[in-house]
Amino acid sequence: MTAVTPLIHQSASTTAEFTIRDVIEGQTAGHLIVAADDWGWWTALLSGESIVPTTGIQQTVADGLIRAGFLARRGHRYQLTHTGHDVGKNRGFVRVAVRGWEPTFRQVSDSAHREHISAATDPGAVALGCSDIARRKPEFFAGIGHAIATGTPGCTIDLGCADAGRVTALAGLAPRERFLGVDIEAGVIADATTELAAKGLSDRITLLAGSVQPEAEPPAWLDRVDRDAVTTAMSFFLLHQLASDGGGITPVLRGWMDWFPNLRRLVIGDGYLVEATSWTQQPWFSPTYEIYHSLTGVRLWTRQQYESAFADLGWSIARRMEDHTMLVTTILERE
Ligand SMILES: C[S@@+](CC[C@H](N)C(=O)[O-])C[C@H]1O[C@@H](n2cnc3c(N)ncnc32)[C@H](O)[C@@H]1O
Known part of the structure; x- marks a missing residue:
């Protein structure tokens, strides 16, 4: 049985200080970034084009990317913000971490008894x-x-x-x-x-x-x-x-x-x-x-x-x- 330790408030110098909101919204933002990439949005946006969502799903993703601070709305068009530009340039890292390594992180739950787990990737x-x-x-x-x-x-x-x-x-x-x-x-x-x-x-x-x-x-x-x-x-x-x-x-x-x-x-x-x-x-x-x-x-x-x-x-x-x-x-x- 794993010992349960009381909650300890650690100092800022030793923790990342994520909030519950960061954890959940960060994961969702990662999925939206990858989906937008699969639709070619980041390539278009980085080349200076704006995008126009045409379906309910596209609209929801665009609104999510606005809430995350990556896109800004101008009329019915969406353009990159400064942070969105950074995210678009680095979307490969997001894809590797969110999709590529997900099978490895998923194995952790069943692996408490092990020293290591084999890398399982997409x-x-x-x-x-x-x-x-x-x-x-x-x-x-x-x-x-x-x-x-x-x-x-x-x-x-x-x-x-x-x-x-x-x-x-x-x-x-x-x-x-x-x-x-x-x-x-x-x-x-x-x-x-x-x-x-x-x-x-x-x-x-x-x-x-x-x-x-x-x-x-x-x-x-x-x-x-x-x-x-x-x-x-x-x-x-x-x-x-x-x-x-x-x-x-x-x-x-x-x-x-x-x-x-x-x-x-x-x-x-x-x-x-x-x-x-x-x-x-x-x-x-x-x-x-x-x-x-x-x-x-x-x-x-x-x-x-x-x-x-x-x-x-x-x-x-x-x-x-x-x-x-x-x-x-x-x-x-x-x-
Ligand atoms: C992190 S990816 C890098 C891919 C590519 N070199 C790049 O930088 O764009 C590592 C690649 O090595 C491949 N790989 C892993 N072990 C290998 C091995 N023993 N022999 C050949 N390829 C391997 C994986 O399938 C994967 O495509």
Whole structure:
């Protein structure tokens, strides 16, 4: 039986001080933000268009977004407020947390006896949310695309490519490069393959389903790849997880270097651990991010841990791009 402790009024320095209203309205706002995104509202609003709800459901969502302070009404049209602009730009994080991670948080109720629970995600929601997060910084793509397009064309692989959002964007920036994407979610890969065919990109981008975790035996998908042709390896928001299961950052990177002997460039984007004494002191988005990882036992790694692994394996930092103190993309090169 769990001991019941009396209610304690804690000081503001140690608690987040959420009210019951914040808890319930925050959850509802998250659902409304995702629904509005599925209808294309944020894309339209961020490009300067206003929206006009045409059904009862649309009207209710628009009114909810007004109450949350994200939209303002001008006649029968709705426009973004300053906060709404911020929410729209960051809607990928909302989708990942509200829809993508919901299956993990749902398991907590039945898991009081465990140290950790396995991450259970909605893979489509994670893929779409992550692609939206990537789109926040088109200048990062420009930087990566420029690096890939400069010099001899080769083949770029995206390890943990999700819905191929990043390789598709980069294919437009580096027209002579060929691209490969690999992800463990076969359903996400199947849907993305269909989309690529519809866009006429199948000859330049190949997607494969399988694990990119280096193990004692190479994965089956590697047999279908011209390993010598791969000159750039990218991975976004996955290395921390592979490193947790695979003995650290260095062994995972070394595994990829063994798979692709002619690798001359690495592009690693990941969420870094920011040192703080309590989760509420972590920068924006990180509190929930930290709780999700603590529940699943997946470790987060500091910038120093990433950079010493890069240096140990002979990689030099050509460019570091920080979207946020904890979201860092590094372009690495070696002779
Ligand atoms: C947080 S998402 C990042 C998606 C994408 N890289 C991005 O940043 O837009 C992590 C992705 O890695 C995939 N993944 C997880 N474990 C994997 C593994 N062992 N091998 C390949 N992909 C994996 C998931 O299916 C998911 O698509």
